[in-house]
Amino acid sequence: MLTAVAIAAGWMMLGALAVIIVGQLLSGEINLHGLLHVKQRDGAHGVPEISAVRVQLLLATLVTASAWLTGVWTTRASGTLPDIDTRWLYGLGASQAVYLGRKAMQFFPMLTEQRQP
């Protein structure tokens, strides 16, 4: 009885949390403005321009999360969490490196400036 109630309560709480967060993300209450836009170094809001680096990181995140969740769903009865394929981790790491490298170049222009002899 206690176990059944605890599981039901857990599902209800997780469900409520998911509804609130996803609902607020979709309704725009949680700010998503500029998530995929190129950021200005000084924080100013210029003309919105889609950043390919951010788009690839978003895709890598969603694909990796979906792949792992699929693994969880198929092996859930075993009582163990599935491993993430190392290829997914390498892919995500590379994606992060591209994102952070681009950000560093954008925020520290001296990294890309050519030195005068």
Add this chain to the structure above:
Amino acid sequence: MTLALMTGWVLLAVLVAFAATIIYYMWTGKMDLRRLISEPNGDASMSRFQLLVFTVVVAFGLFLVMVSGDTPKFPDSIPSSVLTLLGISASSYVVSKGIQLGSDGGGTHTDPDTGVVDNDSTDDAAKKKEG
């Protein structure tokens, strides 16, 4: 009723009350989530968004695995690859913050309601107060 069972019910009641309070505050807006994934300048942050996605996904997966067996139990071990995934995401967030704060315009703050840009970083403001 055994002591263990009573303790279980009391713990469950406390946890449910705690979780229900948080959810109620989120629902009514007392716990403001508007800037959950925002940067200081008001734009949404990809690093924060990624950390949110992975945290929610891993928490959901863990709960699903715990309750799907014959008897609910915590998994014997958390795979190192899952911890690596969370580590990649969290360290990326930290590095991203470091890059932003290390640059000239890193401390720029925008009010979410008015959109007014405050060029005083929190550090600068603190120094002014001290001065």
